[in-house]
Amino acid sequence: MSEHKPVALSKAPGETPHEFTLISPDREQVLKVGEFITYPAQVDGTARTIVARVSQRRALRLYPDDFLIDPGIDPDLLAALLGYHEPVNDLFELTAAVIGYYDRDLGDFINPRLPPRSGCPIYLAADEELAGILTKKRLGEVGSAHIGSLLYREQDRVPIVLDLRAITSTHLAIIANTGAGKSYLAAVLLEEMMKPYNRAAVLVVDPHGEYDTLVEMVRIDAFAEGDYRPDVRIFRPGEVKIRASALTPDDLCYLLPELSERMEYLLRRAYRDVRQQSWDERGNAERWTRAELLSHLQRLGKGGKEEREEGGRYTSTAEAVTWRLRSVLERSVIFDDTRQLELDEILHPGRCSVLQLNDVDEREQQVVVATLLRRLLHARTLTVKGRAKKGNDLYLPYPVFVLVEEAHRFAPAAGNAISTGVLKQVQAEGRKFGVVTGLVSQRPGKLDPDVLSQCGTQFILRIINPLDQTRVAESVETVGRELLRELPALTKGQAIIAGEAVNTPVLCRVRARHTRHGAETHDAPAEWRSYIDD
Amino acid sequence: MLIGKVVKSNSHTDYVCQVYGPGEVDHPPTREDHAFGTFVRVELGRGHWLVGIIYDTQLVNPDFGRLGPRLSPQAELAVFSPDYLNEKATLVGIAAIGTMRRTGSAFQGVPEVAANADALVEQMAEDQVRVFHQHNPAIQLAYAPLLLAQGSPLVLHLLRKVVSFLIVLYPEHTQMLSVLRASLDWKAQLVPLGGVP
Numbered sequence: 081m082s083e084h085k086p087v088a089l090s091k092a093p094g095e096t097p098h099e100f101t102l103i104s105p106d107r108e109q110v111l112k113v114g115e116f117i118t119y120p121a122q123v124d125g126t127a128r129t130i131v132a133r134v135s136q137r138r139a140l141r142l143y144p145d146d147f148l149i150d151p152g153i154d155p156d157l158l159a160a161l162l163g164y165h166e167p168v169n170d171l172f173e174l175t176a177a178v179i180g181y182y183d184r185d186l187g188d189f190i191n192p193r194l195p196p197r198s199g200c201p202i203y204l205a206a207d208e209e210l211a212g213i214l215t216k217k218r219l220g221e222v223g224s225a226h227i228g229s230l231l232y233r234e235q236d237r238v239p240i241v242l243d244l245r246a247i248t249s250t251h252l253a254i255i256a257n258t259g260a261g262k263s264y265l266a267a268v269l270l271e272e273m274m275k276p277y278n279r280a281a282v283l284v285v286d287p288h289g290e291y292d293t294l295v296e297m298v299r300i301d302a303f304a305e306g307d308y309r310p311d312v313r314i315f316r317p318g319e320v321k322i323r324a325s326a327l328t329p330d331d332l333c334y335l336l337p338e339l340s341e342r343m344e345y346l347l348r349r350a351y352r353d354v355r356q357q358s359w360d361e362r363g364n365a366e367r368w369t370r371a372e373l374l375s376h377l378q379r380l381g382k383g384g385k386e387e388r389e390e391g392g393r394y395t396s397t398a399e400a401v402t403w404r405l406r407s408v409l410e411r412s413v414i415f416d417d418t419r420q421l422e423l424d425e426i427l428h429p430g431r432c433s434v435l436q437l438n439d440v441d442e443r444e445q446q447v448v449v450a451t452l453l454r455r456l457l458h459a460r461t462l463t464v465k466g467r468a469k470k471g472n473d474l475y476l477p478y479p480v481f482v483l484v485e486e487a488h489r490f491a492p493a494a495g496n497a498i499s500t501g502v503l504k505q506v507q508a509e510g511r512k513f514g515v516v517t518g519l520v521s522q523r524p525g526k527l528d529p530d531v532l533s534q535c536g537t538q539f540i541l542r543i544i545n546p547l548d549q550t551r552v553a554e555s556v557e558t559v560g561r562e563l564l565r566e567l568p569a570l571t572k573g574q575a576i577i578a579g580e581a582v583n584t585p586v587l588c589r590v591r592a593r594h595t596r597h598g599a600e601t602h603d604a605p606a607e608w609r610s611y612i613d614d
Numbered sequence: 615m616l617i618g619k620v621v622k623s624n625s626h627t628d629y630v631c632q633v634y635g636p637g638e639v640d641h642p643p644t645r646e647d648h649a650f651g652t653f654v655r656v657e658l659g660r661g662h663w664l665v666g667i668i669y670d671t672q673l674v675n676p677d678f679g680r681l682g683p684r685l686s687p688q689a690e691l692a693v694f695s696p697d698y699l700n701e702k703a704t705l706v707g708i709a710a711i712g713t714m715r716r717t718g719s720a721f722q723g724v725p726e727v728a729a730n731a732d733a734l735v736e737q738m739a740e741d742q743v744r745v746f747h748q749h750n751p752a753i754q755l756a757y758a759p760l761l762l763a764q765g766s767p768l769v770l771h772l773l774r775k776v777v778s779f780l781i782v783l784y785p786e787h788t789q790m791l792s793v794l795r796a797s798l799d800w801k802a803q804l805v806p807l808g809g810v811p
Binding site: 144146147149150152153157158160161162163 | 722723752753754755756757758759789790791792793794796797800
């Protein structure tokens with residue numbers, strides 16, 4: 081229920097059909113931009129409480145400029161000198177956008193399309209009321225994720241509890257400037273996913289190696305229930321393995337630098353031949369080795385009898401491709417002939433696997449992500465369609481969530497990263513098969529706009545760069561203009577959450593992590609000083 | 615110091631006072647006694663006064679525009695036509711800006727009651743001006759908006775004079791009053807020449 085004392089009176093309809101203006105002295109300074117207010121209304125004969133959000137605030141009364149000449153003189157004293165002794169002299173005209181009344185059966189807001197009559201009392205929405213309508217879930221429910229509390233209210237008065245089901249069916253994006261707290265927020269979300277009431281199957285692609293503190297979840301009581309404790313596995317750079325035979329010809333062409341058309345032709349022929357050989361000898365086209373691929377390349381380079389007499393048509397081309405293959409595949413710590421991370425090893429309900437890709441070349445990182453996502457989608461598709469049975473290494477009988485840090489590396493707006501296409505495919509098809517991505521990026525302006533716009537839930541923290549702000553505004557339709565204007569003013573740990581996981585966009589103060597944060601900024605001056613003192 | 619009596623009013627807060635001339639009282643007021651910006655009080659009776667401020671002065675001279683010769687020379691007018699001499703007068707405009715009582719209570723703003731014709735007008739002493747402006751814990755100038763609302767071209771200069779006088783009277787409030795005076799100075803001196811208000 082609304083608090084009984086009105087804080088304002090409505091004035092008139094606003095510029096758009098869903099807006100209205102209200103007048104308030106706002107003595108307690110509660111009507112902040114973004115704050116939720118309510119008013120009573122009859123909708124189709126039923127008494128409803130309509131929720132609206134303050135979008136603009138304009139002072140109607142201002143002291144004369146001349147009162148502000150001397151910074152040492154309080155203008156209130158000048159007003160008193162001239163006979164004005166009211167304790168509060170402010171008066172504001174506020175604009176509010178109608179959100180609607182909350183229909184508990186539908187679990188959503190319904191806009192009455194009717195602004196309040198002039199003079200209608202306006203109330204500040206009560207904490208309990210907001211807690212029940214802003215988000216779909218309650219604390220501790222299965223499928224809930226307690227991310228923080230509503231920013232305008234006292235800490236923890238209005239918990240923001242997201243609907244994980246909505247998140248895991250529509251993908252999510254976390255975007256912010258460096259240092260705004262995006263990794264922190266991502267970790268909070270991961271913690272919630274690993275709580276006993278969720279027990280998610282999570283994979284984290286961690287190019288900076290900053291999520292290893294998630295292992296602390298194993299020792300924290302908040303994550304324990306009965307026999308359950310989260311299984312957190314950290315895969316260090318040398319432990320992340322991709323079998324070379326799992327690479328596609330496109331992956332190989334992407335990995336090898338400066339391939340000419342002849343080289344690519346030869347590589348694709350050798351690839352086809354080695355797969356055929358693998359199939360003939362082992363009954364599986366994806367069991368060839370790097371040496372076999374090189375051998376096929378050399379054979380193709382030598383050519384047939386006629387070509388040998390001519391000195392070999394592809395000899396130099398084959399040598400060039402061989403040199404490139406050796407320099408990339410054999411030098412890499414990622415690619416291997418036999419070993420690779422099996423899907424059920426990294427993804428299992430109640431398990432959070434962190435793939436640390438620091439010290440790995442950026443192109444290799446992209447190929448790792450592309451290969452993993454491709455296999456994941458393939459496995460889930462086969463499993464859902466009943467074509468992969470238990471015992472098959474592509475049998476994955478549960479939905480999975482993949483968090484990709486530095487997503488702009490894997491789906492850049494410019495360039496042709498091999499992982500972009502796979503990410504787009506996962507975003508387009510993954511929803512049906514339970515492969516959900518969470519993208520974290522500090523440069524939405526450099527992130528592929530299609531990839532960003534496919535994310536149904538958005539967490540947006542402080543963004544200052546105008547290009548990034550524009551990209552967010554273009555790609556995130558669910559966040560209103562008024563909230564986007566808040567972006568540069570957000571402080572660390574404050575986020576706009578919009579999309580499927582909430583009933584209406586909210587400004588959230590992110591809760592404290594249970595685990596330590598692994599991406600603390602260095603205190604360089606202190607470290608320099610400490611080095612010299614030691 | 616009595617300076618004259620009310621002879622008419624233009625509105626509830628705008629009075630005209632005829633200044634005593636020679637022979638009307640034992641000690642007729644000097645020019646300085648009814649100068650522009652002088653605080654005066656108008657008797658309402660029973661220890662109750664209107665407080666006003668002189669904002670205008672007009673001279674009445676029936677001889678102005680009379681081009682024909684007079685039978686009596688100027689030097690003999692006092693003997694042969696003493697009434698004529700009395701027709702020349704000095705009128706001052708008084709803006710009523712409040713009331714005060716003998717008990718020391720004062721009110722600034724539009725007075726509830728009006729003065730009668732012939733009510734005596736006297737110059738206020740400095741301590742009376744001080745009582746009128748005292749408003750715990752500081753001072754008050756609540757009549758300033760009332761004067762500004764009259765729209766007289768002299769009102770800004772009148773208020774500058776009042777504020778300057780109050781700065782002398784209340785040196786402890788100089789900083790606050792200076793803000794007001796700076797604003798009035800700008801409006802009175804520079805805005806007429808094109809300064810942005």
